[in-house]
Structure formats: structure tokens, C-alpha cells
Amino acid sequence: DSGVTQTPKHLITATGQRVTLRCSPRSGDLSVYWYQQSLDQGLQFLIQYYNGEERAKGNILERFSAQQFPDLHSELNLSSLELGDSALYFCASSATGDEKLFFGSGTQLSVL
Amino acid sequence: DAKTTQPNSMESNEEEPVHLPCNHSTISGTDYIHWYRQLPSQGPEYVIHGLTSNVNNRMASLAIAEDRKSSTLILHRATLRDAAVYYCILRDDRSGGSNYKLTFGKGTLLTVNP
Numbered sequence: 001d002s003g004v005t006q007t008p009k010h011l012i013t014a015t016g017q018r019v020t021l022r023c024s025p026r027s028g029d030l031s032v033y034w035y036q037q038s039l040d041q042g043l044q045f046l047i048q049y050y051n052g053e054e055r056a057k058g059n060i061l062e063r064f065s066a067q068q069f070p071d072l073h074s075e076l077n078l079s080s081l082e083l084g085d086s087a088l089y090f091c092a093s094s095a096t097g098d099e100k101l102f103f104g105s106g107t108q109l110s111v112l
Numbered sequence: 113d114a115k116t117t118q119p120n121s122m123e124s125n126e127e128e129p130v131h132l133p134c135n136h137s138t139i140s141g142t143d144y145i146h147w148y149r150q151l152p153s154q155g156p157e158y159v160i161h162g163l164t165s166n167v168n169n170r171m172a173s174l175a176i177a178e179d180r181k182s183s184t185l186i187l188h189r190a191t192l193r194d195a196a197v198y199y200c201i202l203r204d205d206r207s208g209g210s211n212y213k214l215t216f217g218k219g220t221l222l223t224v225n226p
Binding site: 002004033035042043045056058092102105106 | 144146148154155156157158161199203213214215216217218
């Protein structure tokens with residue numbers, strides 16, 4: 001158990017809909033990272049937050065947004081969903097000054 | 113981020129050592145070498161990391177070439193639970209002490225035979 005909690009584990013929705021994925025980092029970790037894993041693209045970095053502020057941005061679509069709340073949990077919002085958004089979405093957290101990332105078990109999103 | 117090259121797949125036998133190679137000929141002086149693995153249906157898991165010197169921990173050893181253009185992850189006695197995709201990643205330390213984002217490649221799929 002990495003200590004990073006992601007909910008829900010599975011999500012099935014339709015094209016055009018909006019969903020929210022939730023991540024609770026390990027206790028005390030200020031950084032949260034979001035990754036998308038699909039069969040054709042592999043693990044892609046989306047975005048990082050550090051103590052509530054956006055710190056780094058990767059291949060995140062404009063239809064996607066994220067935020068980190070004062071209690072340090074984070075949410076990834078995906079809107080106007082398309083079939084190609086079907087993927088595993090991972091959240092990871094790290095402590096300040098620590099090289100290691102700890103990943104959650106992911107949310108499997110299926111867009112039908 | 114500097115690029116790494118790994119074999120697509122490798123096979124080993126249970127209880128034998130496994131050497132997983134990684135080439136990173138364009139590595140810069142500020143790049144840390146990280147290894148993660150991803151077991152089936154799980155999120156990636158940290159294995160080990162290093163900068164210049166060889167590193168050991170309870171999971172594995174990391175051997176870094178003197179010119180740092182390649183490295184090898186060593187699993188001393190493979191078990192069936194070590195079957196996973198192993199990723200070799202370079203992290204640029206210039207991105208700052210609070211930014212540890214990692215860029216994953218395709219990794220090496222390790223199969224362990226009983």
C-alpha cells in the first residue's frame with residue numbers, strides 16, 4: 001500500500017460527460033502529480049501541484065483541469081469526454097526534497 | 113528530458129539474478145537516474161535511484177557506468193513477484209527541489225519463469 005488513495009477505482013460514462021477523479025496523497029506530502037496511461041501512449045505526465053499551486057504542466061488537454069485543496073487532496077476534472085479519454089489515471093505524491101514518487105492504484109475511466 | 117533506451121522485453125528464471133540495462137547517452141550532469149516498476153494492474157512503484165555512485169537497497173542494486181551513459185538495474189534473486197514492466201527514467205535536477213515529475217518511456221517487460 002503506497003498510502004496514496006484514489007477514488008473511484010472504476011468509472012464508466014458516456015461521451016460528452018464530465019467526471020471528477022479524486023486523489024488523497026500520503027500524509028504530509030505536498031506534491032501531487034497526475035498521469036494518464038493508455039495502451040498506445042503509455043504513461044503520460046499531465047500536471048503537478050505543490051501545496052495548492054500548479055508547479056508543472058505536461059500533456060494535459062484544455063478539457064482537463066486539476067486543483068489541489070488546502071487539505072492537500074487533489075481532483076482531476078475531465079469534461080466533454082471523448083472515446084479516446086478512456087485510460088487509467090494515476091495520482092502520485094512526493095514529500096518535499098524526496099526523490100521518490102508514490103503512486104495510487106489508479107482510476108480506470110471508460111468512455112462509451 | 114534526456115532520453116533512455118531499454119530492451120522491450122527480457123526473460124529470467126526464478127531465483128537467478130537479473131540485469132536490466134538502460135542506455136542514456138545524452139545524460140547531463142544534473143540528471144538523476146530513476147528506476148520504477150509497474151506490476152500488472154497496479155500503479156508504478158519506486159525501485160531505486162542514483163546520480164553517480166552505485167546504489168543498493170532492499171529491492172535492488174543500481175550500477176552506473178563511469179561515464180554515466182548507461183546503467184543497470186540488478187535484481188539479485190528474481191521471484192515471480194518481480195514480473196513487471198521496469199522503467200528507467202532520467203530526472204533533471206535543474207527543475208527544482210519541489211518538482212520531481214518523471215517522464216516514462218516504454219520500459220522493459222520482465223518475465224520470470226518458475
